Amino acid sequence: MSTTTSKKLNVKTGMDTESIKADILSHLRYSLATDIETANKKEFYKSVVLSVMDRLHDSWLNTQKEYREKKTKKIYYISMEFLIGRLLDNALVNLNLEQEFRDACKDLGYDYEEIRDIENDAALGNGGLGRLAACFLDSMATLGLAGFGYGIKYDYGIFKQKIHDGYQIERPDDWLRFGTPWATTRPSVMYPVRFYGRSVPYTDEDGHLRFKWENTQHVYALANDIPMPGFRNGVVNNLRLWKATSPKSLDLTSFNQGEYINAVRDIELHENISRVLYPNDKIFVGQELRLKQEYFLVSSTLQDILREYKQQHDDLRDLPKYVAIQCNDTHPNLAVPDLMRILMDEEGFDWETSWDITVKTLSYTNHTVLPEALEKWPVSMLRNLLPRHLQIIYEINKRFINKVHEHFGDDVNRVRRMSIISEGEQPSVQMANLGIVGTHKVNGVAALHTDLIKKTIFRDFFEMYPERFTNKTNGITPRRWLKQCNKPLADLITSEIGDSWITHLSDLRKLDDKVNDKKFMKKYSDIKQQNKERLAAYVKENYGFELNTKAIFDIQIKRIHEYKRQLMLAIYAAAQYNYIKANPDAPVVPRTIIFAGKAAPGYAMAKMFIKLINSISDKINNDPDMEGKLQCFFLDNYSVTLAEQLIPAADVSEQISTAGMEASGTGNMKFALNGAVTIGTLDGANVEIKEEVGDENIIIFGLTVEGVEELRRSGYSSWEYYNADKALKQVIDQIRDGFFEPDHPSLFHTITNSLLDGNDYFLVLADYPAYAEAQKEVDALYSKPDEWFKVALYNTARVGKFSSDRTISDYATDIWGCEDQLNKGREYQGS
Ligand code: RUG
Missing domain, CATH: 3.40.50.2000 (Glycogen Phosphorylase B;)
Structure with missing residues (x-):
């Protein structure tokens, strides 16, 4: 926003009804170019949210500044789904401004409930897994943890269900049709995400064999941030959702050659990556676009994490001391080979050091034992889309299988069960196995479930790495x-x-x-x-x-x-x-x-x-x-x-x-x-x-x-x-x-x-x-x-x-190593 606008806006951010009213009016006029006489309900809703955002911005910035200054360990929760729902009520409850905003709406001639009901659900999830991620963000902020969500800003969330003659029919969920005032786009935070190409060997100055990922195509991931306020404690954390954008705006040569329409179509293709949430709950379908989405999320998030890290720390070997990354289900488990690739190919570390950092930084949550839900990406698809990652996965697997032999002797069936790459007609990468091998903790989501994974689907792994398995019973905010x-x-x-x-x-x-x-x-x-x-x-x-x-x-x-x-x-x-x-x-x-x-x-x-x-x-x-x-x-x-x-x-x-x-x-x-x-x-x-x-x-x-x-x-x-x-x-x-x-x-x-x-x-x-x-x-x-x-x-x-506060405290203590952050004197003490 330009200085002139913000001056005109004259936002007071006072916590009393009168200042709130003044700010709503100000936003109507200076942010939305309308006024109280002519505005419709949608516009009024928008200016209410902008007035709430004004009251979050100071804490949002201060919280991040404090984390930076204190070099607080950061927790990154990567998830393909965040089912956050509506945000207005939640923000006002957490800011303790419900009554003031109600009164302000009333004085300006609007019923708060009606205004609240204008908000579309941010339905960026299928069900329990996505809603859990949303509850966790609320708890991390409330407990004063430096916890950040990373996901995708889908243009279309979970489909809208209509019932026609008793049958379900699906309609697109165009939740962003009029934009969302909760998200701040950050053009300065944008990363290229690469696909395709090939892995090229070369010898470095020290005579070591190394690899470069070359001839890639890329799209950009653009950051959109949504504030996540804690409950009345002044903490505002961040949910960063990536939107795919084309690497080139319309290129002039194409235009001149009369290829204008094709150039626009290219942009469309790139942007398709963040177009729509896959609506399959517990059924793995194996479509390439979904794999692209998963890597798009992982790659942009890791780049962002490491950029932040390097601004504050010198040595990447300390990464696990200052960073914990939680993979919500196997969906972000490409983080294992991608972090390895960055550490080796871009940062010049050897395999052992990179592996040590990767395993200690990452952890993975399993949410199901249903076999049809487990992700298994065809090797052929990975070879085409992410050739360097596939090469790293093969190397991880080779070293791991050696360990299995050391541990269990020559047990062919066990090796077959534990292998990250399953052989057969269509060899594929078992993402759960990759998650167990490449992280330091694997958790189930209820006591019975954790017992079951230890006894059934992950039994071999539990016998080999019993200390990796832990239970974290789910919770709700x-x-x-x-x-x-x-x-x-x-x-x-x-x-x-x-x-x-x-x-x-x-x-x-x-x-x-x-x-x-x-x-x-x-x-x-x-x-x-x-x-x-x-x-x-x-x-x-x-x-x-x-x-x-x-x-x-x-x-x-x-x-x-x-x-x-x-x-x-x-x-x-x-x-x-x-x-x-x-x-x-x-x-x-x-x-x-x-x-x-x-x-x-x-x-x-x-x-x-x-x-x-x-x-x-x-x-x-x-x-x-x-x-x-x-x-x-x-x-x-x-x-x-x-x-x-x-x-x-x-x-x-x-x-x-x-x-x-x-x-x-x-x-x-x-x-x-x-x-x-x-x-x-x-x-x-x-x-x-x-x-x-x-x-x-x-x-x-x-x-x-x-x-x-x-x-x-x-x-x-x-x-x-x-x-x-x-x-x-x-x-x-x-x-x-x-x-x-x-x-x-x-x-x-x-x-x-x-x-x-x-x-x-x-x-x-x-x-x-x-x-x-x-x-x-x-x-x-x-x-x-x-x-x-x-x-x-x-x-x-x-x-x-x-309570998800209990769940998060358990993660903080047993997985993330940040128990020292829990309620560092910022806790809400009751009214
Ligand atoms: O089905 C599980 C629920 O039982 C669980 O409560 C929830 C959160 O842990 O996750 C659900 N889930 C499992 N959603 N997707 C999967 C399969 O990956």
């Missing part, structure tokens, strides 16, 4: 997932026990004593009711459907995936329908079942589940016999913002994955914190939630991991379960015979075939009887409201462990 999304409950809690819970979530334990305080319990249950009504109003307004707020709100929201078993809840809904039809006079506990979630566009079975849920919902919701008893509803376009509305309104949280398949889950934590009772399997972090809230305060059912193994080993037959359970059989028959889709009776055969002839890999039928029993327990408990709300409160009170 209490700022967004309680303070912000459930203000009535947050206020009630604060009025009872003070507000230390916001940064010390385990302080919620003090609420344990309140279970016998009738007045408090009344307020607690009233808040749940209000939240249900708020959700019902939203659904009525947007879908014209009336939710029964007297019913149990039973909610399953997450990506649609066979292992998450939305099908089991859908079967339960249909079975309840049948029961009510057959027993019209029997008492039932009213239930409203709510689903939301996106299916990967190429995942046919998951898309069929959505159609089935909608067909079952139509049957239920259009039958007058169900009135006041049963409803089923699929909300489209699940997002962070929608989750913020649904979670506070939930009575029941569905966490029903096949044991061993959900690495952790984080929705389970959000629901429990907001007082929903979990019905779930002993999978992922459910196991630890049970330990925390107590066996009586969670409804666990179904096969355990061992049970699943045993059943599969002893020969599971889904037919037996089908024949043994009448209610279950009836529903499966109805699905198969077109009861829910009379105009197209065979529509759901793919589903019923996979359950019966396909022998039900996800064990829906095996677990269904126990699930139906567990749902009866839900009904019984809900019929005794006093008991129910005690259980709910124990959930709120006892899930402090699942």
